[in-house]
Amino acid sequence: MKKVWNIFASMKTALILMAAIAVLFLYGSIDMTIVPAYGDLTFGALLKWMINAPISLSFWLWGSVGLAALLAVSTVACSIESLKKKQGIMLALAPQIIHLGFIFIIIAHLVSSVWGYRMEGYLAYGQQAAAPFAGKNVSVEFTKFKSEKSPGGATIGWKAWLSFLKGGTIIKEDYMAPNRPVFFNGFGFYLEDVSFKPGPMALIEVSREPGAAWALKGGILFVVGSVLLLILRIRQE
Amino acid sequence: MLEPASVFFYVIGLWWWPALYVGLAAQSADLLSRGFHLGRLPLVGLHDTLIFLTASIVAFSVPFYKLISEKRLFRLMLAGTAVVITFAAVFSPPHEGPLPALLSTYYFEFHVALSFFSYALFGIGAFLGVLYLAQPDPVIEKRQYKAILFGYVLFSVSMIIGGIWAYYAWATYWLWTPKELWTSILWLYYGFYLHARFRPFWYGRKAAWTGAIGFVIVLFTYVGVGLLMKSSHSF
Secondary structure (H helix, E strand, O other), X not given: OHHHHHHXXXXXXXXXXXXXXXXXXXXXXXXXXXXXXXXXXOOOOHHHHHHHOOHHHHHHHHHHHHHHHHHHHHHXXXXXXXXXXXXXXXXXXXXXXXXXXXXXHHHHHHHHHHHOEEEEEEEEOOOEEEOOOOOOOEEEEEEEEEEEEOOOOOEEEEEEEEEEEEOOEEEEEEXXXXXXXXXXXXXXXXXXXXXXXXXXXXXXXXXXXXXHHHHHHHHHHHHHHHHHHHHHHHHHO | OHHHHHHHHHHHHOOOOHHXXXXXXXXXXXXXXXXXXXXXXXXXXXXXXXXXXXXXXXXXHHHHHHHOOOHHHHHHHHHHHHHHHHHHHHOOOOOOOOOOXXXXXXXXXXXXXXXXXXXXXXXXXXXXXXXXXHOOOHHHHHHHHHHHHHHHHHHHHHHHHHHHHHHHHOOOOOOOOHHHHHHHHHHHHHXXXXXXXXXXXXXXXXXXXXXXXXXXXXXXXXXHHHHHOOOOOOO
């Protein structure tokens, strides 16, 4: 057990894992450019895609997930070992804050890859559709549309209003626009596109990213730790 | 007019350091005038980003230049890089007209500006790495580490801002495209460097080499992926 712990607590292990993940990503980036079957990889939960895709296509992703999990364990072990050493408290803490942020980011990807949800579809003006909230009996209606013009008259953006209804009563009303989704019940409603033939229609993407909050917290911790480390290294000199 | 002027002064900068300041001033004026003309930060397309990258490299080099003793080789690398990149920018058509709706956000501007600041610092890290290989002075190696660490912090902030923006724009903070994979490769690579440097086996020449080679990955992530691979960041 001690031997296994030492392997994970070794920086050499972390370095090998980082290099191996980078190599798999390199392979993946080239394969993605050649093989069209990756087109729907971003659309949906990663785990579902990985299970359904042929192993010849997904092996590098399975490998990356496995190695990232090992790297997360190695990060925790390195942090514990590092904290045992006698050194300045802040200099000891800064890398651990970065490590914690990294772990959060790994958790974020894991959570989103398992419980993430994405679908898209056209909703015609005035049409109602069932919202994807299990057991809530909520429907969503595209109620209003507005285009935004530049001073030169070119269309530069759109706004599309959605109403959420339960038992015929509006429980929420808001508009979607580029970079401005409507959030409701843990789901985001995104305006992807609009079309006017045969009538006004909005292409709406509905998404749930349960890892987003973890990713944000992880990112903030990562940056706070990095800035602290940078300041300490500058002051050290 | 300002773009050829900046190339001209960067060429003079190969021999005379103050000319780099003039080149930087010309390039900054060019960026400002384009910014006023377009009503936004000029950060879209190869032309504008190449100029922004060059100006960032030269601007961030100033404090490092003042702190190192071997100035000639550093100046040659810096001015040479500035000439080549600005020259490439002159021959790339600029992106005119209004931004697509999804790019009209401060997230985009911060994400791109911070990315290029970090690329600039990684570039300076590469120059300092070459300098250390030519003249193994531990002070230069420390400067290289700091340039890369500073670049890594900015790069991480840029990625986080990019993730927040993507969450609002594309319904996910992460897209599985070659650009994101190469960004991760870059992040892992410099993470590798920042850790490996503390190992006695790696410290010194190997670390200097690692830091220097990183800039090749930076350039591929920036230009190569955009031109050669299908991605969310194509030019």
